[in-house]
Amino acid sequence: MRNHFKNIAIVTKAGNGEAATLASQIEAWLALRDIKSWTLDNQVHSTIIDIGSLKPDMICVLGGDGTILSVARKITCPDVPFLGINLGQVGFLAEISPLNWQEELGAILGGNYCVSERLILSFKIIRQGKVIKEGQAINDLVIHRGGLARLVRLDMTLGGQKIKNIRADGLIFATPTGSTAYSVSAGGPLVHPEIDAFVVTPICPFLQNFRPLVLPGYEKAQVTIQDRSAEVMLTVDGQAGYSLNFGDVVELKRSEKKFKLISPEGLNFVQKLVQRKFLNRGVGLAQQITQDFIGT
Numbered sequence: 001m002r003n004h005f006k007n008i009a010i011v012t013k014a015g016n017g018e019a020a021t022l023a024s025q026i027e028a029w030l031a032l033r034d035i036k037s038w039t040l041d042n043q044v045h046s047t048i049i050d051i052g053s054l055k056p057d058m059i060c061v062l063g064g065d066g067t068i069l070s071v072a073r074k075i076t077c078p079d080v081p082f083l084g085i086n087l088g089q090v091g092f093l094a095e096i097s098p099l100n101w102q103e104e105l106g107a108i109l110g111g112n113y114c115v116s117e118r119l120i121l122s123f124k125i126i127r128q129g130k131v132i133k134e135g136q137a138i139n140d141l142v143i144h145r146g147g148l149a150r151l152v153r154l155d156m157t158l159g160g161q162k163i164k165n166i167r168a169d170g171l172i173f174a175t176p177t178g179s180t181a182y183s184v185s186a187g188g189p190l191v192h193p194e195i196d197a198f199v200v201t202p203i204c205p206f207l208q209n210f211r212p213l214v215l216p217g218y219e220k221a222q223v224t225i226q227d228r229s230a231e232v233m234l235t236v237d238g239q240a241g242y243s244l245n246f247g248d249v250v251e252l253k254r255s256e257k258k259f260k261l262i263s264p265e266g267l268n269f270v271q272k273l274v275q276r277k278f279l280n281r282g283v284g285l286a287q288q289i290t291q292d293f294i295g296t
Contacts, residue, residue, distance in 0.1 A: 064088015
């Protein structure tokens, strides 16, 4: 059987003994199939994982969805697809079970897989006309209040249209991949991960008819902080946070790069939603909401 991958980088969750043990097992298993592999640890405080010189054709991440998000932002070879072996909870991105990884990885090496190409959001923080921070988000960018329970005031420009004096707990800018995370908890829509679009979801807007928006990927967004007294933050993928000052501008747009994710052939997106209980198979939406509300 011809292997579709010849050089595999294995990245483990930092300080996780289960991930380290599994990585050793996978390396030995791959060596028997004449596939080169090497293991790196996703160091918590690192900002870059430089594996470009190793020229992998797959990055296998051992951890949960959060580990994949962290590694994907740090990696230096963006065109290489990711495969996740789930040592976490949800497993929307890390789909391979650690209990039967040999069977599933073997099928993928034999060509039974698909690659999903997904939108990434890039951002810049501009302070007094200068870019002080820039980066990318796989899941979402959240502009929100800090430690005190109070509203923040924001101005936003979408597609050239200014929306002034937004008062809310914050704004979520979610990729389709991130639409199943914080955004859906705040009332945002579920978006198929391969659609070229992003979602803007307000967090508890005050006295405003502000509903979640789905915008085409080519649109750009700009948010200006208009609150002098509140602590305001920008959080990236729920993992990295940056303080924002009055007058700071956050610019967001679609990245030129794509997040490529390997999945075993089988479940489609809707089936995954049902499997993870985002949708209740065979139950109408109104009935599902009622059941969720009364707990039956």
